[in-house]
Amino acid sequence: MAFEKDLEKAKEKAKKVKLFAHDVHGVLTPNTFLCDIEGRRKYTFWHMDGFGDLSFTANGIQIAFLDTTSIDEEGLFRARELKLDKFYYKIKDKIAKLDELKKELGISDENVGYIGCEVTDIGVMKRAGFVVATADAIDEAKEIADYITAAPGGRGPIREVCEFILRAMGKWEEWVEKVTKMGYK
Amino acid sequence: MNKEAAIEKAKKVRFVILDIHGVLTDSVLYYLDDGKKSECFSLHDRLGCMALMEGGIGVSFLTSKITRTDEQVAKVYNVPLDKLWGTSAKMGKLDEFEKESGLKDEDICYVGDEMIDLGIMKRVGFSVAPLDASIEARSVAHYITKAAGGRGVVREVAELILRAQGKWQAVIDSLLKKGI
Numbered sequence: 001m002a003f004e005k006d007l008e009k010a011k012e013k014a015k016k017v018k019l020f021a022h023d024v025h026g027v028l029t030p031n032t033f034l035c036d037i038e039g040r041r042k043y044t045f046w047h048m049d050g051f052g053d054l055s056f057t058a059n060g061i062q063i064a065f066l067d068t069t070s071i072d073e074e075g076l077f078r079a080r081e082l083k084l085d086k087f088y089y090k091i092k093d094k095i096a097k098l099d100e101l102k103k104e105l106g107i108s109d110e111n112v113g114y115i116g117c118e119v120t121d122i123g124v125m126k127r128a129g130f131v132v133a134t135a136d137a138i139d140e141a142k143e144i145a146d147y148i149t150a151a152p153g154g155r156g157p158i159r160e161v162c163e164f165i166l167r168a169m170g171k172w173e174e175w176v177e178k179v180t181k182m183g184y185k
Numbered sequence: 186m187n188k189e190a191a192i193e194k195a196k197k198v199r200f201v202i203l204d205i206h207g208v209l210t211d212s213v214l215y216y217l218d219d220g221k222k223s224e225c226f227s228l229h230d231r232l233g234c235m236a237l238m239e240g241g242i243g244v245s246f247l248t249s250k251i252t253r254t255d256e257q258v259a260k261v262y263n264v265p266l267d268k269l270w271g272t273s274a275k276m277g278k279l280d281e282f283e284k285e286s287g288l289k290d291e292d293i294c295y296v297g298d299e300m301i302d303l304g305i306m307k308r309v310g311f312s313v314a315p316l317d318a319s320i321e322a323r324s325v326a327h328y329i330t331k332a333a334g335g336r337g338v339v340r341e342v343a344e345l346i347l348r349a350q351g352k353w354q355a356v357i358d359s360l361l362k363k364g365i
Contacts, residue, residue, distance in 0.1 A: 021364075025228050026228070026229075031227060031228045031229050032213060032225050032227050032228065033225070033226055033228065033261075034223040034224065034225050034226075035223060035224060035225075035254060035257050035258055035261075036221050036222065036223040037221055037222060037223075039253060039254070039260075041261075059241050068364070068365060069365055071228075071261055090364070092364035118229075118232070119232070119317060119361070120361065120365055123361075137200045144349035148227070
């Protein structure tokens with residue numbers, strides 16, 4: 001199914017984002033795991049999504065991982081690697097967690113950006129100000145979304161949406177220049 | 186077969202039997218230098234298996250040999266270990282299961298991708314093949330998923346069956362409440 005989105009409207013919404021939240025599986029990963037004969041599992045992430053998350057925090061936008069379906073501690077390891085402090089592990093109620101975060105940061109729904117792909121994301125997607133779905137999200141998520149990434153989960157959606165938001169805010173060019181001169185880690 | 190006809194068949198399903206290689210996986214084998222092997226599974230299918238069981242529909246894995254990898258995946262998907270069936274005599278296993286459970290061919294959905302699956306696919310009430318299954322399996326199947334093997338075939342079948350039976354939203358709401 002094709003979903004037409006008004007990009008100008010999406011940009012207006014993106015400008016207001018102060019907190020960007022996402023789950024781990026299906027967004028940072030392709031929602032897959034490798035399993036070996038000892039039962040050890042491996043998960044794949046996307047290199048440049050790390051740059052995406054770090055670019056948000058470097059530009060004053062808070063990042064929160066709202067993890068619901070981690071089997072092991074894969075999301076936690078990734079959050080630690082990226083030195084993100086807002087990591088919520090195996091939470092049941094994403095809406096309640098977001099309400100808590102909004103209160104803590106003194107922001108409202110319109111300041112919340114969210115990218116999702118599954119039934120576990122729909123509740124939050126109905127409330128957030130700027131809503132994104134991955135290329136391989138379920139139709140219900142794509143319908144609600146203001147923007148759909150070209151990248152499927154685990155293949156760079158955060159990198160893509162980070163550029164979209166920072167461009168909407170007029171911060172992208174300056175950020176890229178800074179990174180290429182000074183680095184970002 | 187069109188989707189409407191598939192939905193009619195899906196309404197009757199009470200038990201789903203899943204082939205593993207090519208259905209739960211993309212058929213790719215990853216070998217480490219020590220000879221240990223990994224395979225790639227989908228967390229979408231975890232949701233699919235959990236949704237089916239939450240909706241009162243049984244789930245089993247049927248493959249020629251159950252490995253420790255399959256057992257570990259069953260744990261992740263919450264599929265009971267007694268529903269892991271390792272035999273290449275798939276028709277014989279179906280006979281045995283039907284006798285034991287009292288279920289009939291039309292109550293059963295089978296998802297398979299290869300020639301070893303054809304006999305059972307021709308027999309059951311609702312047979313499904315992944316998008317990238319063999320031509321033979323796709324030509325026998327009542328329904329071909331949009332998902333390729335290892336990329337959410339079971340989730341798609343689960344949603345189709347549970348929607349056909351009018352249970353999908355209630356099952357998802359109940360799983361969300363419990364925590365997926």
